[in-house]
Amino acid sequence: MSKAKKEYSRITTKTLAEMKAKGEKIAMLTAYDFSLAGIIDKAGIDVILVGDSASNVMAGHETTLPITLDQMIYHATSVIRAVERALVVVDLPFGSYQADSKEALRSAIRIMKESGAHAVKLEGGSQIQVSIERILQAGIPVMGHLGLTPQSIYKFGTYSVRAREEKEAQQLIEDAKMLEKVGCFSIVLEKIPAQLAEQVAKSVNIPIIGIGAGGKVDGQVLVLHDMLGMSKEFSPRFLRRYLDLNESITEAVSSYTSDVKRLDFPNSKEQY
Numbered sequence: 001m002s003k004a005k006k007e008y009s010r011i012t013t014k015t016l017a018e019m020k021a022k023g024e025k026i027a028m029l030t031a032y033d034f035s036l037a038g039i040i041d042k043a044g045i046d047v048i049l050v051g052d053s054a055s056n057v058m059a060g061h062e063t064t065l066p067i068t069l070d071q072m073i074y075h076a077t078s079v080i081r082a083v084e085r086a087l088v089v090v091d092l093p094f095g096s097y098q099a100d101s102k103e104a105l106r107s108a109i110r111i112m113k114e115s116g117a118h119a120v121k122l123e124g125g126s127q128i129q130v131s132i133e134r135i136l137q138a139g140i141p142v143m144g145h146l147g148l149t150p151q152s153i154y155k156f157g158t159y160s161v162r163a164r165e166e167k168e169a170q171q172l173i174e175d176a177k178m179l180e181k182v183g184c185f186s187i188v189l190e191k192i193p194a195q196l197a198e199q200v201a202k203s204v205n206i207p208i209i210g211i212g213a214g215g216k217v218d219g220q221v222l223v224l225h226d227m228l229g230m231s232k233e234f235s236p237r238f239l240r241r242y243l244d245l246n247e248s249i250t251e252a253v254s255s256y257t258s259d260v261k262r263l264d265f266p267n268s269k270e271q272y
């Protein structure tokens with residue numbers, strides 16, 4: 001059992017607040033299925049995000065927009081079945097919360113009730129404040145998401161770094177303060193200058209989890225398939241690859257194919 005596992009039996013939103021207070025960094029990864037969620041939970045990850053990046057990674061869409069609430073619930077349910085320790089946060093997908101706060105609450109309730117998840121994440125600041133408040137009032141923990149918010153990709157027109165300009169940076173700081181004030185337990189900051197992320201982490205008491213936001217925040221998140229090296233194409237500066245799974249899978253599948261074709265598999269010990 002890892003050191004982290006001994007110290008915290010089940011990670012809750014309160015555990016994350018304690019970690020920030022102690023200066024202990026939070027490690028978060030995405031997962032969308034039972035098998036990988038079980039592995040990363042046992043390996044000691046603190047937070048598992050059932051991200052709407054499933055739309056890209058699992059379904060092969062170009063953006064996160066097409067994934068539906070039902071599909072997110074399917075992924076979340078599979079993850080929850082495997083997880084014993086990590087806090088599981090689920091993205092509200094595009095179109096499930098933007099219309100009004102009633103719809104946002106209904107979507108969040110469906111995720112919590114049908115999947116057994118522990119919290120939800122929504123992209124945006126002041127424009128969705130009422131929806132966030134309504135979800136929080138129902139007792140559902142909310143993680144915010146500011147900076148590059150991929151559900152708005154057609155508004156931004158690019159996946160490049162956000163909030164380089166003073167006006168956008170100021171708005172982001174205000175949004176982070178608002179998210180803390182209304183009761184969010186944490187905020188993801190995606191692809192913003194490291195200095196700005198550090199400033200945000202210092203100006204709020206809730207944990208700031210960064211992706212492409214530098215090291216002076218309270219934790220880091222990466223898309224699991226990216227850090228495992230599943231894809232060769234996606235190579236942003238912030239991504240560190242811990243495995244070359246693409247290469248390993250290619251080698252394994254090509255060995256298997258050749259073994260089958262040259263009648264090497266199965267051998268006499270691999271049959272009944």
Ligand code: KIV
Pocket residue numbers: 030049050051052053054091188190211221223
């Ligand atoms: O959907 C996702 O994977 C995310 C992370 C990039 C934070 O929102």
